[in-house]
Amino acid sequence: MKNLFIIRSPLQILNAYEAIAHFELKHNIFLIVQNHLEKNNVQMREMLSMCEYEELIEMPPSKSNYFRYVALTLKLKKQRYNFIFFGNLGSFQKLLLANLEYEKSYLLEDGTSTLVFHKELSEEKQHVSWRDIRFLLAGLHIKRKKPVDYFTIFDLERKGKEEIVQHSFEYLKLRFCQKFLLTNEIYFLGQNLVKSGWVSEEAYVYYIKTIKNYFKNEKIIYIPHRAEMIDSKLRRIEDENFIIFENTMPIELYFMQQKIKPKKILSFYSTSLFTLAKIFDKTLVISYGICLENIKMKKKMRASFIEKFILHAGIEKKEICFHDIN
Template structure:
């Protein structure tokens, strides 16, 4: 049996590709409903006839802007928030532990994320489901970050560094009832469209989107441009002023051509309105991943553009030079964080000879 645990419709698309690539049998799909995507958005791309079982597990986080691990509560209100978050995590851990026990031993465990800090419940699942082999499907550019984290873990070693100090009863109870087990596994296999180095015994298997390529050939071509947005201000990559300046450059570059602005699920309505009202972009929304909409839908644009969205690489793999793909370069001096990571993405476009034009 192969079990997939995913948290976004895009991960469903990659799960479908993995089933076809590896010819997995007896496939179980588990969707953690975090609140970012509705159950209906998953149901639009999940054909239950293709799965042995499909489970939906409520997993919605609230008060996501509060991190009392970094900033201890300062007043009674914040102490109440901390207590709520502790109890909420305890409930979620019990739900996940019950799920893990219900699965028994599986041949392949396929996760939708494995980040060290933000998706630590996925690591907990890997440590609590008895499996023969662990796979990680693409999670956009976060896949590159996970690859770097895995190298750091291997370089640090997994041996015992010495006796751990004795824990208090409170700490032991918290570990048992509240905290996730974020210990890194010995090895995992990346199933990804990205090319990057990993350290032994991790492996990379190329996702060439062969299944979705076969569907893409049916799509008719329109003469418009789709600009795939990213929540760059919300995620603190750019200031508001700099982001507006880059949008103006995009508008100027495509002057005279019909451009559709494709909002990101985590993007603020403020920037969707700005793209429409100030720059005159038409907006086009999808309830499915944009890659899925193009390959399975009836038409595709003549040009796809963005900054460093993972969708660009996916389209390059699926369509090659049959679609015009442009990545607008964000200068290092304009970025507020992750300078090397972002530049690495642009370098991959060029060094790997992909059908992606980097526009300076």
């Protein structure tokens, strides 16, 4: 039987590589679901050569997906699968899990979203939206028949009969991480906190300046998130000790291909803090938590949720505040 990987991000490809090696999988189908962020799509294309697959299906972004989802579900439904791997819990993933015949399904690592999905999937009642109900008109099911298992770096609490396969990128490290050059640079992983509605632009730049001043005698390489827009205020703090480097691949893969082991890795609520703590050493990683009063109301609960796992992972955490938010 074949295995189906439903991929939406570069990090999911890294975890797909690890899963293929861990489970010794052959006959793999990769379904790449692209989005409107071209950087994301480019990174996924460049990384596909890492993985072993028999068939590649690419789904470009579109304003309307209903008929495409129905057609592709009916096409994929023609065969039975051993494993299905997915990293997001959107309408399309739910549709495939409800209609395809398979032995087991695993939620692939997609950073801190995994923590949110684990909470939702462990609930007895399945969430169904009006967008899901539309598929009943095409004669399709909208509720999955089997529980979801997990292939993750997180130490998740097992709930019910779910299987949790925890990994530390053992096979990825075996392939890439033989010898590293320890550098003197500190790498700061930027986050898309302004555009995604966590904090104001003024506050975000203030946080970066504060951290820059704390490490004033050190060289910092600032790597923007792929969805982050670099504005003029952030550009103005660039100097010989603070360099903005717009990397074109996931930071985990960049370090491994360049054989770089940074002096320190800093960020806010970045997934990469967890993955790099596994690939290197958690003593290299520092997570900066933002004062809850600085975080916009709709994001406060998510911030607290992520910080709980940061502490559980043993990652060093510091707090930073912007006192002039008005």
